[in-house]
Amino acid sequence: MGAGGATDVGTAGSATARGLARAEPSRSARHPGPGDLLHLVRSGRATTRGALQQVTGLSRATVGQRLDRLFRAGWLREGAGDPVESPLGGRPSIRLEFDDAHAVVLAADLETRHARAALLTLGGEIVAERSWPLAIEDGPDAVLGDLGARFGELLRESGHPAASVCGIGLAVPGPVDSATGRVVQPPIMPGWDGYDIRGRLARALAEETRTAAGAGTPADLPVLVDNDANLMAYGEQRTHYPACSAFALVKVSTGIGAGVVVDGAVYRGIDGGAGDIGHIRVPEGTDTLCKCGSYGCLAAVASGRAVARRLTEAGAPAASGSDVRALLEAGDPQAVGLAREAGRHVGEVLATVVTLLNPGVLMIAGDLAGTPFLTGVRELLYQRALPRSTAHLDVVTSRLGERAALIGAATLVVEHLYAPERVEERLAALGV
Template identity: 80%
Template sequence: MTGRPGRTGRSGNQAGAGDLLQLVRHGRAVTRGALQQATGLSRATVGQRLDRLFRAGWLREGAGGGVGSPLGGRPSATLEFDGSHAVVLAADLDTRHGRAAVLTLTGDILAEHAGTLVVEDGPGPVLGELARWFAELLVKSGHLPAQVCGIGLAVPGPVDSESGRVVQPPIMPGWDGYDIRGRLSRALTEYTGAPAVPVLVDNDANLMAYGEQRTGYPDCPAFVLVKVSTGIGAGVVVDGSIYRGADGGAGDLGHIRVGADALCRCGSHGCLAAVASGGAVARRLAASGVPATSGSDVRELLADGHPEAASLAREAGRRVGDVLATVVTLLNPGVLMIAGDLAGTPFLTGVRELLYQRALPRSTAHLEVVTSRLGERAGLIGAGALVVEYLYAPERVEERLAELGV
């Protein structure tokens, strides 16, 4: 990075409209004078580039009064990203349920639907049903299909973010290597007549972590979310970006071997998910005569104060906490968030017991161990944010402005 501290990564006339938009969107420079100071551009050049963003409908002047300019003179009008000029469609798939929504570009949910969607039915039927939900939600929210700028989808399996394809998912039979992007885009066009839009796919825990970190902990440099439902997965956000690993496999916590004999759905024995997931707890409850078949059943039992469910959830938390001691020592996160069907007091108590016992005190000295703030909407909000960050990234803004003729 060159230039004076506080400037964008591109200096002088290299800072384009996309760089200015990025500064405004993230609140780092919200007046013309502040943009001049941050980029080194002249007043005229800043004005020209802002004019393109205004004509595209992406920027507007703030409703409040002006603020003092860092360059002196009269107060300058504030600038803000106009999150109403388009909408995003987002969906979050679990093993047996799905949730879909229409969101503004700033993450506000305008219309939402949840219902049964069984991933084992295969990608064709599931994605077709999602497209139908999207069509109904657009009508409900009062938006036209042409206003959709992108789709974000969270799935319960590892994803190659470049191709958007699921890679060897343990609990998604029939989805391996499937063209999710193409199928979902075509299905939406079939239902609504909407033009093809970008479709971004990522792991559900990744997008939950992304949504929670951006919404509740934007200044946290290392954030870890662990989702414990039918399976167990983790999402990691470092310096505001999702950490995916070499090929999308980062965070697959449920398949760490813990020395047990239980058979996992991945085909191996002794995986953490086989003994400590919501599905594992449900199987143990069923074996003792308590009707439970899934993590969601366990969640309902916990909500009712069922003593055996609480005891098994605490035991599962201890197993997960033992593994998380290594994760915390390796990553030194500021926040460790527990989410999913088991994210209640018994499980969290178990996690804390083993985590603080096994991890180095240095690793936990400034660690917050918390539960989800956004609940079942975390994946939706993360998926929407992923689409917005992709579409309005500086390197993509110029191309999109050219397509709009501005």
């Protein structure tokens, strides 16, 4: 998580310095700080003291001073592998590594009918995990209170103290204003609009982990909230497609949403509304009422909820996308036919999405993401989109499966907390 690619000790120092200058002209252009050095190590661009000197232009003493702070914070360690040839000559250098065991992250993925939570290392390894049924319409106070209790169980189960948690990542099935962490007019989350998710979840965990001595996670623990499709896209792209500069994921479960990652960052739009393709109007749904209150939305005719409704009408009771998935796994012919038809509806909309974004990877995920649905998507997508838009496009299904949003949420927390511009502040808070 966050560390990827090979060590690039041969990169010209001046070229990389210019890159740092473009990223942070007010600071990094002249005085790369400990956050910049940590970023170079985590990204694999420079993993020895000599390489850091060459890339940043800093003196040996200055690099040593900055690294010393990172070592004292417990964020860096010396690698156990073979020494690396120094780009500056002399004896081989010890490889530096980000110590991903010095803290843990809690992450959760809330669906309309079930939830999944996990405790992960900073490297993205799942240490403990659990899932359970829930009803998102029960409201944020009850759902987040329960989630805090589940997080406490994960900490006790794994043996990690509450103080080891550095942050929480949360995926929700609705549009999120990333600046505030609040959902904005969510069609399938009644009672959640504008609710203080960050504060409630941090308090719930603090209450759950408070001991007789009063110790526990702080009530102001960083909590990052984002749309589930965004975090699924982020987790999949960072884990399996890091070289793809334009990545799109479409989640088709009870609802329909999309996540887009451009140049390694989630694209959210002005206020978190990007990717809400489930509410694009389609001709086939003119007379069909959507959960959002409008008629003709894509989700009203092609989501898991829509397919479940049609199956129920045909005599095969189903209430949600997960019920449809169970029927698809059982090979139910009605479910297979309706899933393929839903895929064609989604593929028609995706022809426009692909033409606009020109992604290298289009991933289909969620309860309906099986062969019948994918076949329908491909039929209409390649028929309606220009050949130029699909010439270098890979249409694939999820590789992380039900853990995609968890991995994405944890990655988002780590990238936020260890970003170069935030490291100095956090080191000072630690007294380092």
